[in-house]
Amino acid sequence: MKPALCVFSLLSLLSSGAIFGFFYAWVCSTMWGLDAADPAVAIGAMQAMNASVRNAVFAPAFFGTPFFLLATALLAWFCRLKAASVIFALAGLLYLLGGMVLTMTVNVPMNEALAVVAIPQDAAEAQRIWDDYSTPWQFWNVVRTIVSGITLALTGLAIHLSSRTAAGAPA
Template structure:
């Protein structure tokens, strides 16, 4: 089913996006000069609002929900898996991001990067660990959504044959 494949694609895209921040981006910024880290994070946060990112971020729960509805007759278990994936990502990815990470990013965007390295280090030390904790939560949630979409796709194929 096309919708199941789209669900996998969208879920995989957003999981990969969050995972990249966990596995490399934030570690790299933490290793950089804090003034550079603040400037880089400000630039990345400003650039992420774009037409390439928006479909995966906002569209994933919609695609999962449409897939759940479309697969109801073929497989109740698959429909349940896609619906659960939609709920998990909506709460743990989309809403969490809008409620926690975005406000943190907007606050950081207002920061004038201090010339004093120690002052910049204090700002970064206040921002990065908290931001990373919440990013790890949304990474786990989007990974679980991907797993559920994969399981739903498998069940859909299995149940449709029977």
């Protein structure tokens, strides 16, 4: 594999894995924990987490993944690794639509709406607010988790095909 393709393949794999892991952690621990907590606490905790997630550690995986994948697809194409190129491109487009665009059009607006909610003193009202937020938010998070998991699997497949083809094995 050419050095640039190797570097971008690694960036694609790392960013795909990072964003899949991020979304997956929300599925199997964070939201279940918040659902088990007092709803007023859950609302406040989610507001704090949403306010802190836009940072320099999160940004490369969230925003960079589709661009790393599409750049890797171009490099693979120029290296005459057509099957790998198509799979890298498919992974990039899949995450772009089912990960980043979904997040920006569904989860982020839900987060912004929750951010302006004053935490109610009434337990029943806090429960209603949390249930109205948590259930649909988790549904869409599962969707983006599945999409990012498929993106990660496709990235691994494309790397496998790249290394086999570059080594002279049939793709």
